[in-house]
Amino acid sequence: MTSTILERPVAVDPRDAIRHLFEARSVAVIGASGDPTKLGSSPLVAMCNLGFAGDLHVVNPRHAEMMGHRCYPSVEALPDGIDLAMLIVPAEAAVEAAEACAAKGIRAMVVIAQGFGEAGPEGEQRDARLLALAAQGVAITGPNTNGLANVATGLATSIAPIFQYPGRATGGRISVVSQSGAMVSSLLSRLHQCGLGIAKTVTCGNELVLGAADYLTYLADDPDTDVIVLYLETIRDMPAFRAALACARDAGKPIVAIKVGESESGQKATLSHTGAIAGSYRNTIAFLENEGVYVADDLESLALIAECLFRYDWSDTGKPANRFLASISGGFAAQTADVMERLGIPLQDPTEAGKAALSALPTQSHPVNPYDIAAQNALIPEIIDIFRNDGFDQLLFGLVLLKPAINDQVAALLIEAKARGMDKLFALSPQVDEAERRRFNDAGILLTDNTPALLKALAAIERHRAAGVLRAGRGQLPVIPALALPEGAGLVDEARSKALLGAVGIGTPANVVAPVSAFPQDALDPLRRPVVMKGLSDRIAHKTEHGLVALSLRSDEELRAAWERVTAALAKADPNGNAILIEEMIGSGLEAILGIQRDPVVGPVVVVGAGGILVELLDDAVVLVPPFDVAEAASAIAGTRFGRLLAGYRGQRYDLDALARAVAKLGALALAEPRIESFDINPVLVQSAGEGVIAVDAKVMLGA
Incomplete structure (x- = not known):
């Protein structure tokens, strides 16, 4: 393949061509294989499973036909009008193929290979050649990516294993952006287990040309996407990422994210995998939540947050959720209430009127929350009505393993209660089969066998709601006076640091700053004793280690002795240090x-x-x-x-x-x-x- 780079005088934004990645109707796979054990077979099998109705072309000079598709000997031999090329060849060959594709007029490419920027100088040269194509307006996913898919059209330029299994990825309204290639199949599997269908999915790879922010912006405007799921390792372009989150908010598209790299070992894994430095985990989580993103800490709760957002209307965000827990098993109710307590999810008891209505029922159950149905299954809709009329707006209903006929009866009663107005009704079951899931889902009820993950999901949704209310009602921000910061970079000594605090209105102990040349006897009289003495330095952050701190000084003799020790230690630790801080010790708080x-x-x-x-x-x-x-x-x-x-x-x-x-x-x-x-x-x-x-x-x- 020749290395032809188109020369154009003006750079073109590759984001203008991003739609060709997801909306392609004519696709070329370069390096496809008919061997099911090789990655090159993945897109052909995936698009067969998904029913891709567009034109699929294969480039492989060793074959005339592959899996029912004509093979072409080279990129140059392909027909015109191809929207998207998938390159499943080694790095150097991938660059040559990409250049040939650009010369052919193909404006979108998925580059699977590793061996680019993460591989040193040779890889960086390959990066430069792909960037030259991007400057011509070519949208490139990768390199080092698992690819992308549009399930509705059957497009799957992806090596993700989940697409190799028929029926594992079904069409729906959830789209996924993942910075991990290997984890995307696990993530999609969790969503499938929740009965959620997929609209579009992409793994970002090295983000050489297009990054997570670009995909989020595209999906924010995608009419087929209602909820966006994000698997995040690092943020490479903060301004673009922040703008993308704003686009999603403006479009009313909730984003559910999981951020990896919480532990020290997790951060090392992220660094080695992406070649990017991950920011602090806690700081990134705070940023995401501040931007209105729903944040999960595991795949199970991530999938259940997405399911909650998809199945229920959360537009009434003005007041906290008022949940009640009811179960056919009193033990299950107590156990679940314990988990809710640990997660900080409160359960309020019914009002006096609610207690009276519950007590009037022909049951031996106590009128409390959580509520034990006590085998009075026929009363389930009436019990739920009482709680709903008492101001409770979410029901977690605990099922147990029942005889099939009784199980069907209870399911029908819960569906009836949902129809009578208990909108946010969640069914918790020890086991879930597909037929039962479909029955509940068709009625607008979430059914799960993972109670802890659902509770974590509901807690995340409530945090999101409460934070949104506070942001919407944000009051006046503090006004900071003009400050005279010291010139130059580096550490500022404690006295000047505390002076800055005082200037912005944060209290500090009464103090005296004295030059090392003379003990400040008279200046100490206004200070209440005991006091603390500290050597001041703009070079030493940890004073105690250098003997620069003396505590609990009361008498003049203690003060003079401490002065001799601290000044001597300061002269040794920092010869440029020339002042001592003496301040009141605070013994309370x-x-x-x-x-x-x-x-x-x-x-x-x-x-x-x-x-x-x-x-x-x-x-x-x-x-x-x-x-x-x-x-x-x-x-x-x-x-x-x-x-x-x-x-x-x-x-x-x-x-x-x-x-x-x-x-x-x-x-x-x-x-x-x-x-x-x-x-x-x-x-x-x-x-x-x-x-x-x-x-x-x-x-x-x-x-x-």
């Missing part, structure tokens, strides 16, 4: 950690959570992406275990409102001062309710 991080992918974020020894014990710090107001900060903190400690544990209440105000101020500061790379405040002592917060230690890192 709950320790919190608070700070700004400038994530390389997400940008500025604010972190808040338990400080001191509680950091590792609780490990439930939250990340917020500015802008956000005080109410959003308070809600985020309140959702943590640390937040529950602040709100009142054994009668002791702390100033959650003051901490939320401090968090909101840091969010505004992060946006106002882009030179702040990080601002670590640990600990912040949260005082008793109404008494504020005090930052005990702080350090700023500035960029250039």
Whole structure:
């Protein structure tokens, strides 16, 4: 094959041709094989299984025909008018074939091969040749991709194993964008198990030309897609990705995402697999949720979030869900209620009127939530009506293994209850067969045998709803005064860092900063003792390790002795250090950690959570992406275990409102001062309710 690169004076955006990837009616497969054990057979089998009705051409010089399709000896021998080419040949041959396809007028290509940018200088040269084609307006998926599919048309330029099984990928309204090739089959299998059909799917590969943001933008405008599922490893182009999420929001297309790389080993796997540096997991999750994305932490709950969004109307987002749990088994009800408690999904008891209506039924069940049907199956619709009329808008109904005739009866009664107005009715079963699933699904009821995953899905949907309400009602953001940041990049000493906190209205202990040349006896008189003494340095982040901290100093003698120790240690650790900080010790409050991080992918974020020894014990710090107001900060903190400690544990209440105000101020500061790379405040002592917060230690890192 020749290496012909078209020369055009003006670059053309390959995104203009993206529709040729998904809407192709004439496809060429270069490197196809008739051997079912080889990857080259995959697209031919897949498109046979899906019933591709377009024109399929095969390039293989060793055969005249393959699986009923004519073979051509070269790309040049192909007929004109081909929309899309799939290249299943090694990297160098793939580049040559791509150039020949472009010369043939083909504007869309799927490049399966590895051996490009991730393979060093030789691979980078191949990248450059593909990019030259992209500059001519050629849309390229990959390289290093599993391909794409449009199930409705039967198009499958894909090596994903799921398409090799007839009936595993059926047509529907869910589209998938995956940055993992191997995982897409597992993801599609989970969706299939939920009875969900697929519209379009693509694996992004190296994202050399088209990236996840481009596919999301295309699907946001796709009339065949109602819900978008995203398997995310990293974000390569944040502005484009953010814009793509906005397109989906504007189009009313919910996005459900799973982000991999939470653990250190997971991040290493992501790096080795994609050749890209994954941003912090928590920061990315915070960004996604801030952008209105539904986030799951496993494939099972991901699929069930997608199913919930597909089967039910969630447009009434103004109030929290009010769920009730009913079951034929009291044991199942109790067990499920325990799981809901662990997930933070509350169950409210009926009102007095509801309890009275339930008590009037001819049953021995207690009028509580969760509710035990106690074998009174015929009363199921009436029981559900009572809860619905009592303000409950979601029902989780626990089935058990029943005799077939009784099972059919209970199913019919649940379907009747759904028709009578219990819209969000979820059926939980110990086992699910396809016929029963179809029966419930046809009635608009989600049926699952994975109760924990459904509960996680409902919790994610509720988080999404609550965050949306807060964003929609966002109040005034804190106003940050003009600050005189120190010149130059690097660490800022503690005294100047605390001065910045004071300037934005975050409390710090009363203090004195003195030159090392003379002990400041008279200046110390206004300070309440005990005090703490610290050597100041813009080179040393961890002062204790260098003997630069002395605690609990009360008498003049203790202060002078500490002065001699700390000044000597400072002279040794940092000869340029020339000042000592002496400040009041704060002996009360709950320790919190608070700070700004400038994530390389997400940008500025604010972190808040338990400080001191509680950091590792609780490990439930939250990340917020500015802008956000005080109410959003308070809600985020309140959702943590640390937040529950602040709100009142054994009668002791702390100033959650003051901490939320401090968090909101840091969010505004992060946006106002882009030179702040990080601002670590640990600990912040949260005082008793109404008494504020005090930052005990702080350090700023500035960029250039």
